[in-house]
Amino acid sequence: MRRRAAYFEKVSDGKESEVVCLLCPANCRLSEGQRGICDSRLNHSGELVTENYGELVSCGIDPIEKKPLFHFYPGAKILSTGTTGCNFGCLNCQNWQISQRKQPTTFVSPEQLVEMAGEQGSIGVAFTYTEPMIWFEYVRDVAPLLKQRGLKTVLVSNGYVNREPLLELIELIDAVNIDLKSVRPEFYKKICKGKLEPVLENIELLSGSEVHMEITNLVIPGQNDSDEEIGHLVQFVSDLSPEIPVHFSAFHPDYKLSAEITPDETLTRVRKIARERLSYVYIGNSRIAGAADTICPQCQSIVIRRENYQASLVGLDGQKCRTCGWNTKIIL
Numbered sequence: 534m535r536r537r538a539a540y541f542e543k544v545s546d547g548k549e550s551e552v553v554c555l556l557c558p559a560n561c562r563l564s565e566g567q568r569g570i571c572d573s574r575l576n577h578s579g580e581l582v583t584e585n586y587g588e589l590v591s592c593g594i595d596p597i598e599k600k601p602l603f604h605f606y607p608g609a610k611i612l613s614t615g616t617t618g619c620n621f622g623c624l625n626c627q628n629w630q631i632s633q634r635k636q637p638t639t640f641v642s643p644e645q646l647v648e649m650a651g652e653q654g655s656i657g658v659a660f661t662y663t664e665p666m667i668w669f670e671y672v673r674d675v676a677p678l679l680k681q682r683g684l685k686t687v688l689v690s691n692g693y694v695n696r697e698p699l700l701e702l703i704e705l706i707d708a709v710n711i712d713l714k715s716v717r718p719e720f721y722k723k724i725c726k727g728k729l730e731p732v733l734e735n736i737e738l739l740s741g742s743e744v745h746m747e748i749t750n751l752v753i754p755g756q757n758d759s760d761e762e763i764g765h766l767v768q769f770v771s772d773l774s775p776e777i778p779v780h781f782s783a784f785h786p787d788y789k790l791s792a793e794i795t796p797d798e799t800l801t802r803v804r805k806i807a808r809e810r811l812s813y814v815y816i817g818n819s820r821i822a823g824a825a826d827t828i829c830p831q832c833q834s835i836v837i838r839r840e841n842y843q844a845s846l847v848g849l850d851g852q853k854c855r856t857c858g859w860n861t862k863i864i865l
C-alpha cells in the first residue's frame with residue numbers, strides 16, 4: 534500500500550520536482566517516477582511515497598534465539614515478518630530473493646498484525662528478513678499498538694538509517710540486533726554498497742539508549758576475518774560496553790559472493806579474540822559444541838544452555854548466576 538513517506542524534502546531546479554529521501558544515509562535524489570536504491574520509495578507527483586506499507590512478504594513464529602537475541606526473553610517465541618527491498622546490496626545476502634527482487638506480498642494492517650501476535654503466543658513482533666528501516670512508517674505505526682497490548686517490538690537491522698528517524702524509533706522499540714558487517718569502510722563500500730560510519734554512529738546511539746541491543750557479525754573467510762579486523766570490531770563494541778552480546782556467525786556462500794564456508798578453526802579463533810574483551814560471545818551457524826550457551830563471565834558456569842534454538846535456563850536465579858551471583862542483566 535502506498536503512503537506518504539515520513540522523511541523527505543522537495544527540491545526543484547525550476548523544471549521538474551525532485552525529492553531527496555532523508556530516511557537513510559543513501560539520501561536518494563529522485564526525479565518523477567524514480568525509485569530509490571531500496572526499490573520501495575518513489576517520487577510520485579513530487580511527493581515521496583513508500584510502496585511497502587503493510588506489505589508482508591513473509592510472516593511466521595520464530596524462537597527469539599533465531600533473530601538472534603540471546604539476552605531478551607530467552608526461550609520466547611516472536612512473530613517475525615518482513616517486506617521486500619533493502620537499502621544495501623550485499624553481495625552475500627542470504628535473503629536476496631526478497632531483498633533484491635520484487636515478490637508477491639500480502640497487506641496486513643497494523644491492527645491485524647498486532648492481533649496476530651497476540652493470538653499466537655508471541656512476545657511481540659520482530660521486523661526482520663529484510664531491512665526494517667525501509668519499512669519505517671509501518672514499524673512506527675505498529676510499535677505503539679504492540680506497547681498498548683504489553684507486547685514487544687524488535688528490529689533486526691543493518692543499522693543504516695539517518696539519525697532523526699532512528700531517534701524516533703528508539704522511543705518506540707524494545708530490542709535490536711544490529712548487523713555490524715565489518716569495521717572497514719572499504720568492506721561496506723565493496724560488499725554492501727553502503728557506508729560504515731552511519732552504522733557505527735547508530736550503534737553508539739543505541740548503546741546509550743534504553744533499547745536492548747545485540748550485535749551480529751558474519752565472518753567471511755578472506756573478507757573480514759583477520760585477527761586485526763576482529764580485534765578492531767571487538768574493541769569498538771567493548772568501548773561502548775563489554776556486556777553487549779556479540780554473535781559471530783558462519784558464512785555460507787549465497788547470492789553473488791563465493792568464499793569457503795567459515796571453518797570451525799576460524800570461528801574458534803574469533804571467539805578467543807572476542808572473549809578477551811567481551812563478556813558474552815556467541816558463535817552462530819556452526820556445530821561447535823556449546824557455541825550458543827550463555828556462560829557466566831565471572832565463574833564460567835553455563836547459565837543458559839541452547840540447542841537448535843531452544844533455550845534452557847539451567848543456571849539462573851532471576852537474572853543472577855546461580856553459582857556466583859553475577860548479574861547477567863538478561864531480560865526475562
Ligand code: SF4
Nearest residue numbers: 554557560561569571
Ligand atoms: S530509504 Fe530507500 S529511497 Fe530512501 S535514501 Fe534509503 S535507499 Fe534511498
